[in-house]
Amino acid sequence: MRWILGKPHLIIVAALMTVVLGGYAYTKIPADLLPQFDTPAVQIVCFYPGMPPEVMEKDIMSRLQRWTAQSVGIEHQEAKAMQGVCVVKDFFAEGVSNAEAMAQVSSYAMSDMFYLPPGTIPPMVMPFDPTASVPLCLVVVSNPEMDEQELYDIAYYELRNKLQSIRGVIAPAVYGGKLRRILAYVEAEKLEAYGLSLMDVQAALRKQNVLIPAGSIKIGQQDLQIFTNAIPEKIEELNDTPIRVVDGVPVLMRDVGEVKNASQIQSNIVRINGARQVYIPIYRQPGANTIEIVDRINTQLSTILVRLKNERSEDPKMTSLVLSVAMDQSIGVRSSIRSLQVAGALGALLAGLVVLLFLRSFRLTGVVLLAIPLAIIAAFLVMYFTGDSINAMTLGGLALAIGILVDQSIVVLENIVRHARMGKKPVDAAADGTSEVLGPILVSTLTFAVVFLPVIFLSGLTRFLFSPLAIAAVVAIFASFLLSITLVPAYCAYFLPAINAEPQSAESAGPVNDWFSRVLRGAIAARWMVLGGAILAFAAAVGITQRQGQELFPTVDSGQITMYVRLPSGTRIERTEETMKEIEAAIIDLIGQPDPAYALDPDAEEHPNSALQLLISNIGVLMDWPAAYTPNSGPMDAFMLVQLKNKSSTDAVESYVGQLRESLSKKFPDVEISYDTGGMLTAALNMGEPAPIHFQVQCSDLEKAQSIASIIRDTASGVPGATDVRIAQRIDYPALQVEMDRELAARMQITPKDVMTNLVAATNSTINFEPTFWIDKNKGNHYFFGVQYLEEDLNSEQTIRDIPVMGSADATRRLGSVAKITRTQGPAVVHHRNISRVTDIYAGVLP
Template sequence: MIKELLKRPIGVTMSVIAIVVLSIVAMGYLPVSLMPDIDIPQITIQVSAPGLSVREVDNTLLKPLKNQLSQVAGLKNITAEARADAGAIYMDFEPNGNIDLIFIEVNEKLDRAVTALPKDVERPKVIKASVTDIPAFYLNLSLKSGAPREPGKPREAGIDFSELGQFARDVIAKRIEQLPQTAMVDISGVVTPELLCIPDYTKLTSMGVGIGLLENAIADNNVSLGALSIKDGQYRYSIHFDSRIISKEDIENIYINHDGRIYRFKELCEIVERPAKRNGLVRSGADPAVTLAIIKQSDARMADLQESIAALITDLEKEHPDIRFELTRDQTQLLSYSIHNLNSNLLVGAVLAALIIFLFMKDLRSPVLIVITIPLSLVITLLVFHVLGMSLNIISLSGLILGTGMIVDNSIIVIDNIFQKWRTGLTLEDSIARAVGEVFTPMLSSVLTTCSVFLPLIFLSGTAGALFYDQAMAVTVALFASLLAAVLVLPVYFYLMYRKLSPDTENRFMSKLFTFNYYRPYELGLKWVLRHGRLMMICFILLVPLTYFVYRMVEKSRLPEISHDDTILTIDWNSGISLEENDLRVYRLLAQVDSLILQSTSMVGVQQFLMSHTREITPSESVIYMKAKDAGKLVQVERIISDYLASNYPKARASFQVSGNIFNMIFAEKGSTLVAQLHSKEGQAPTVEQVTRVVDKIKKALPGVGIPPAVMEQNIRYIADVEAMAIHEVTFNDVYGKMKNIISQNTLFRINQGGYSVPVTTGDTQAETSDILSGKVRNRHGIEIPLSMIIRETKGEDFKKLYSGNGGDYYPVVFDVDDREVGQVMKTVEEVVREDQNFFVTFTGEYFSSRETIRELIVILLVAISLLYFILAAQFESVIQPLIILSEIVVDIFFVLFGLWLFGESLNIMSMIGLVVMSGIIINDSILKVDTINRLRKSGMSLLRAVFIAGHSRLKPIIMTSLTTILAIAPFLNRVDMGSDLQYPLSLSIIIGMSFGTVVSLFFIPLLYYVIYRKR
């Protein structure tokens, strides 16, 4: 077959061109994204219950829902979190399930459970986690000239800012949503108006009436009557009554008839239009802002959305010069920067590989031939990507870069073997045919062994297994493409380039420049190893316990550390402060790091977003996004803020998290290192006193461990004197209505203004807690009764949040400690809890999940080695020779673990995958060497001579293939973006393994072969 191809170079060329053209066309249709499109097996149920306390939400709503939802198939973990006015249930499922069908089942279970809930509770929202939940951008709008700022205080939102919010919602958001790449725009920070009716109590009292007169007048005049139909001759008309209140003037002009006298509403009540009371706000830097979360269409390309948004913002800035437009948390920058760096690494790796080939071959034609196979293999791989429906992302591109070094291996082996056959005196045509046929079987075996190590990765639990499917497919397809290119395409062009040359043709300049004879030191080293075989075997045996010792020393984590220059700070001030005080504290906090950050967006209090991309917080909490000047400055920012909070607000709980992106959504460690869950032995939610007592004991037992304070909230409870109410003939509705009037929360109705509604409320302009008991309520006889005579005030403290999980109610105690301290901390906590006798404790946290992942990967490594053994046993028809080859992995694993410890890198998913991949790559050299020794022995050569001749003939291809693989992934060692950070431990593992594995393949494998077969 090879000889037939040599005679048809034009046919081969046309076939290659056709494949390249198809691949280039397919590349235009490949979606480009940060991460592969995979299902996230998480569902969240959000419950809204205004007016309910934290314990009422937990007992009345969450517990019935959780009991019903616990029956959903495939459920892995369920956690309920209750707080005042709202609650949430978080459900994690097994990764292999169909999340769409699970979503339907969850809704069915929820519909059954809703019947047991109070009737006035809205149906809970069911939210399926998706990669499209994360906005592509956040666009902050603020006024360039706002209200004047007082020293030491943030700028207040003036009247103009209220108009900015309406403009952002009605104009800017609509303009953005018109872009074809935009799915929706979510908005927060808008200030809406409200109409406040302030009664003239003096005049009402003189009339002998209460505020009910005003409320009834509004209700009587704000009616919607149905249409009537009337016939007039041969025509029929519809008659409509227009009696809706739609403006401030309509309310002022309501007429009230009291005791025969007509009053206009504005004579008895002042109507004030003002900004509605806010539970939250947004600031861009120190200025009031409106923030828009821009969510892209699932099938849209990020680059297209970025171009459209940039053009639109340019136009908006020209049209509205008084508005500042600031784009933050730009996901497209992360994507384009990571993709650009990965493309650069791919190019640098290919150039370095070509340079190595040029130095060793001392010929310009051979590198050209080999370099041709790289783009050819890559474009074929991209064509297969299109067929399989895969995308270009940092995982699949990393797989391509990993495969680049291995792509050239097959070409190097083919070219080197052709030269060896050609130098024996055969014709060029016969040399090519025989050389290709001779190495095809071991090359196919090498490709299969390399690909087989990826197969067990599908058993990796969680989304990690699904994610690295892209990397496995990229390497697998690239290797098979390179094998076909090396066997079918390369021989044709080799024949065309060398048919008029001799086999000893070398570049004169390179022959003079690169004169190092690496055969001589190799022969000396091999002789020394064979003479000291017993010492080498003892060292090999000692590596087994040393490997376990180093494994215990290496730090373990789930994922490698990803460098970043932005962060999200979440603060719970752990006190019942007002929104204004919360805002002031955040302003003073950011002033501490103003010189170190480029951007900041503060979301203070409750936000108005409709979707769940931003964490739900209360008026006493804040979420702050900060972008530092670089990663080093971010470390300073986090340290300064932590010290500031510890010294000024010791009760506050703060946590730093990586700014939301798709990678962190899928893989981020969402919990702390260790969490002790305190369960009451009585089976109920633990009380504040019980938790406080046992947590104080834990703090005393662990003085060096920082334990966050319990998050509490102060509650004011009003207890009615039922007997006094009966005596004075006052009902609960009378008391409740009066209290709502005092605090201006008695909403009568809402005026619909299109995209928003204006509430109409009654009450006073300002009210404090003390004003409630000083108020008076009118009974059925018109007598005003002081509220202090029928209700009394008490204050108490309770948990701000209540938690429950698979094991029932619990209180979480969080420990952020080093992995090495976890065992002692757990032992101490168990002793304290055992002495207290009110609780039993269970432990969760990232410490356990990271170790579970490492254990899974160790099993995967053993499975991969077993697969390698089966493949090698089938190839060599021997049960001993595969063991000779696989013994190399034992040595390589020791040096990889030692290297990770030496360079301060943890043992994580990526470094373990590097170990697995390295195991499949490194034995390729040994496979070729053992195969060559076997062929030489079959030809009648002695064992010792076969070992030396095989080592001599395979020395150059082994060194070249190792160097090209190492240099192709070496650019990953420059950690400048997420892609490089993610692949750094994988690359480091492979480079260390390949470096030491090449030495083992050159010296130890021949020794082991010789020791086993010298007496046979």
């Protein structure tokens, strides 16, 4: 100990190095709400446009699951199949790296392509973070002068790629808008009059819109490239395409319909503050930081906007284009971290006041308080090298350790002062006083550290949550221990104030010590009463604990409400939108008008007294990339994001939810509505599930599974405190069953392929099975080109029966003459866990 006291400069330099390096580390450590969860997972998305969910499940999804399940280290699988799309999620055990998981799954998924049905789009493989199911923010694309098709084009072809270039960002899909298509709309009556079918039109147009590279030719001394107009520059030219010659007269495209710059039948609508708009959700890559990503987007969004306007400066509409960030989750993260930082600083300040009260010396109090920031800075330095972030758990661990940080220094300091009062010199008092209590303080430090030892035996979510807390607390307490046996005695050896050599008498010990001495004597005299009181207090505490609710994490004020809305199965998207309009109106009546910043109306007024900032309704689902990132499973589903202003409190949020639950259930008795107020934190703790309580029925028979799930739902609904209990899957989605009479069709020289191609062409367009591209030379984008009926013409089952079908006999027949059409029903979505069908029941908890 005397050797340490003889090296004061070494101690000062070590402390300064800790401050400099720790301060630098603090600026580089990422900040987030929760620690990074090391849960490697890989997501596979596969498409086959128009394929029914059960066929998608059996022919594609199950195969991908079986194939990728061979990956080493895989823990379990989750999957869902919807119309035309399936999503398989492979979860790996702890310790498997993301790179290894991606490599294995990619390899197996690609090798399975040979066994998938012909026409299957190759599966896309990407990393997946189950704790980051909520987007960090939404980038909203709005322009009052543009329609939904133009907004979607900008978001999909131009903005999305620019956002993907930002480090740590995943911008996978575009929600809302209309997908531009070049469609030849035909009329059934005219086709029948000319003896044509939709496939005749498709074949003729396909020959007129050809994408074949012409190469080059060598003429003389030159090598010349060959350009052609095989793809028409203007889509109107295709209306002059001859379909067939009838009685010596060519039948042109314009005689049976019209080729238009149109859009795919809309299956996803986004409404932002009452207006149809478009947004791109921003997710984080595994290991990325929430605050850094949002900061980068906010910084670069203005630059991206300028680039977009410059690239399309010839379009006057671009001047009104607006890019904005909505539903920013980093606001809540920053607020939570700031609150913990303030709480820690306040705790340190109060600890300092208590120390000053008892030591009655600013000089001695200063050295004790110096241990707190130095120990915390040392903890930041270790966190930097271990890869931890500044989050609620690490800050909580540091706040937990603050009281212990000053305790060690106080013990050393008090003993040094006691030795000084014996008449020893400051150096001797520092050496003897520190050596005397070195053992006890080391034991107390080890005791504190041992408390966190069981953390190493935790697994799963609790391990990722509490390991950083334990590391931060233990590192800080050991740093404090080193400071208490180095910095404190060195300070006292040189700066200890003069102290009377005579020990203080009992009379001069101070009023606090006098009071404590009297209380202590009384307690010793009535020791059995004190012991009995302690036992009773312990028993009472145990009893109260048994009656208290238990949560992994306390309720957090996210300032957001997420509403999941489901209408009767098969409801058209237009009807769902009308219902969402009514729900939006009910929310505005309750909370107030939203912020006009996201409104397309430039004359919208501000409402300072309103607590509502933003309303976003996402209706239906586009059976493409967005299907992998939405809770919706069909046109009857929608979810609404309600963003409140910062002044709203947790109690206010829950009050709004309670009032909405009561009023909307009465107004829409046939609509299933559930609520979530936890935001990003709850989604992370629930591992991406939409509710904290999750039951699962594993059964291959969907009807039997629904029956069992209904019993669970009804039972759980009766449990006090349970709310929003619902079954995730439905099996009553209305459908049409087309049963072909193969023998009769064969007599008419019509094959099942003739029936299917004309049926699909009429209802969904030929793009589903025979896609053709048309290239817009002005924008450089390619768009699908196909043939179909007008959407408004598909208004009855009779329209389906009247679809003209032509076989090899060169004569048209109506589809109803070779097929029987009946009503049936089936699932809108099929879920799997480890290749077995499951039915999910979710339940929320009342506050």
